[in-house]
Amino acid sequence: MSFSWANWGRNQTCYPKKIFRPENLEELQAVIKEAQAQKVNVHAFGAGHSWSNLVPTSGYLIKTDQLNRLLEVDLEKKQVRVEAGMPLHRLIQHLDAHGLAMTNLGRVTKQSIGGATSTGTHGTGHTPTLASFITEVELVLADGSLHKLSATENGQQFAAARLALGSLGILYSVKLQCESSFVLTDQCSIMNAAFVFEKYAELLQKNDYWMFEWNPYTEKALVYSWNRTRLPVKKSVFRAVKNALKEATFNALTALLRPFPQCTPKLVDLRFWFSTHALRADKSYKVLTRSYLGMRYVECEMSVKPHVLPDAVRELKVLFKAFAKEGKGIYVPRVTFRFVAEEKGSLLSPTYDGNRVFISLVMPAHSAFERVFSEYQKRMRAFEARPHWGKIHFMDQALAEQLYDNNLREFLAIRQTLDPDGLFLNAQLSCFLK
Ligand SMILES: Cc1cc2nc3c(=O)[nH]c(=O)nc-3n(C[C@H](O)[C@H](O)[C@H](O)COP(=O)(O)OP(=O)(O)OC[C@H]3O[C@@H](n4cnc5c(N)ncnc54)[C@H](O)[C@@H]3O)c2cc1C
Structure with a gap:
């Protein structure tokens, strides 16, 4: 029997020896023991929502979707313990049913909690990545044993394990610090991009959650502001239908205009216009996240320190201009700026030494994205x-050493202790974690 695997973006594929779907801890441990005995590399995947080549292996793959149980709820501490394969959409429903919520979330919720935290998935505003909400992990090591790690039990190993790209072992469970459920106001408006770039620090400070998209070809910005409120939530089926219709119309137009890339700037403006709406209020997770329809895309996201943002934006403008001049023009239809706070407690977090601005470029899967992304990273x-670990990046050992310095050395020492034979290293991870 032959096995194949592809990620959501269809830009990563592999042919593993076997794909396992363990249903409980014992089955998970058995797979890892078998991999150890057969001396084959083993890697987990959740929803396959990473665009980077973290998952592909010729060894064993573990699909974690059956490890999706809620294990513990502590209402007093506002903490839950869940199996690491639980998808985020299920997690937030469980939390809501207990009057709890995640303090922050990324934009979509298909990912598994283990995959999202292992790659530093983030939202926007004033918090670090989702990994920072983990207070305890249970990690299955290469010999099949289960290790409990927290800030107070093996603190340094915990700082490595909560954002480890699957390179230390397989997460069986994570304990998450949550808070009481809350409501957010939701506002989305179009502004002049020059004004947004000038005032962004002030605007970020004024809002609990804040981000913007940039149309570099027309210098417009789509600005999202979300704030905690006591306003009541108004249910609206009509809103959901209207949004789905808008998105479907937009996707159809995008497909129709595909042979005419020079229409992209106007299409982006149209999407901005479709997205604006007056102030409304809803449960936090409904405001922070969005559903998505059909269109597959690929993404590359780089994070910079706030003080270099003006120079980075200047450089981006040069890049966009150069690509737009080529042939019929190569355009980037989505450029998003999000804000992530310092995260000292995760060795491989991109924000381990201070707040960062994350700038993501989204392009259609059929486009010349590889050239644009590699030039962007250069x-x-x-x-x-x-880079965001889960999005397309070109990391090697020298770059990892430059970007993560002492933290990388510490991480590698812990890796050597926990997985001396490299059972959890695939070809990609071996390029910078050996
Ligand atoms: C449509 C879309 C929207 C996105 N939106 C955002 C966003 O808003 N913010 C953001 O920051 N990112 C975003 N991402 C990126 C995404 O959140 C990350 O790539 C995330 O890792 C995907 O989770 P997953 O469950 O699919 O993990 P996978 O891609 O399946 O795996 C990712 C990594 O985690 C490891 N892993 C998975 N499960 C385990 C486990 N149980 N134990 C140990 N290691 C494990 C894998 O081995 C691999 O190295 C988005 C991606 C897509 C496709």
Whole structure:
């Protein structure tokens, strides 16, 4: 029997020896023991929502979707313990049912909690990545044994394990610090991009959650502001239908205009216009996240320190201009700026030494994205930009050493202790974690 695997973006594929779907801890441990005995590499995957080549292996793959149980709820501490394969959409429903919520979330919720935290998935505002909400992990090591790690039990190993790209072992469970459920106001408006770039620090400070998208070809910005409120939530089926219709119309137009890339700037403006709406209020997770329809895309996201943002944006403008001049023009239809706070407690977090601005470029899967993304990363090197681990990046050992310095050395020492035979290293991870 032959096995194949592809990620959501369809830009990563592999042919593993076997794909396992363990249903409980014992089955998970048995797979790892078998991999150890057969001396084959073993890697987990959740929803396959990473665009980087973290998952592909010729060894064993473990699909974690059956490890999706809620294990513990502590209402007093506002903490839950869940199996690491639980998808985020299920997690937030469980939390809501207990009057709890995650303090922050990324934009979509298909990912598993183990995959999202292992790659430093983030939202926007004033918190670090989702890994920072983990207070305890249970990690299955290469010999099949289960290790409990927390800030007070093996603190340094915990700082490595909560964001480890699957390179230390397989997470069986994570304990998450949550808070009481809350409501957010939701506002989305179009502004002049020059004004947004000038005032962004002030605007970020004024809002609990804040981000923007940039149309570099027309200098417009789509600004999202979300704030905690006591306003009541108004249910609206009509809103959901209207949004789905808008998105479907937009996707159809995008497909129709595909042979005419020079229409992209106007299409982006149209999407901005479709997205604006007056102030409304809803449960936090409904405001922080969005559903998505059909269109597959690929993404590259680099993070820079706030003080270099103006220079990084100047460099991006040069890049966009150059690509737009080529042939019929190569355009980037989505450029998003999000804000992630310092995260000292995770060795491989891109924000381990201070707040960062994450600038993501989204392109259609059929486009010349590889050239654009590699040029983007090359130009961002001058600003010591660190990539999102789950999005397309070109990391090697030298770059990892430059960007993560002592933290990388510490991480590698812990890796050597926990997985001396490299059972959890695939070809990609071996390029920078050996
Ligand atoms: C449509 C879309 C929207 C996205 N939006 C955002 C966003 O808003 N913010 C953001 O920051 N990112 C975003 N991402 C990126 C995404 O959150 C990350 O790539 C995340 O890792 C995907 O989770 P997953 O469950 O699919 O993990 P996978 O891609 O399946 O795996 C990712 C890594 O985690 C490891 N892993 C998975 N499960 C375990 C486990 N149980 N134990 C140990 N290691 C494990 C894998 O081995 C691999 O190295 C988005 C991606 C897509 C496709």
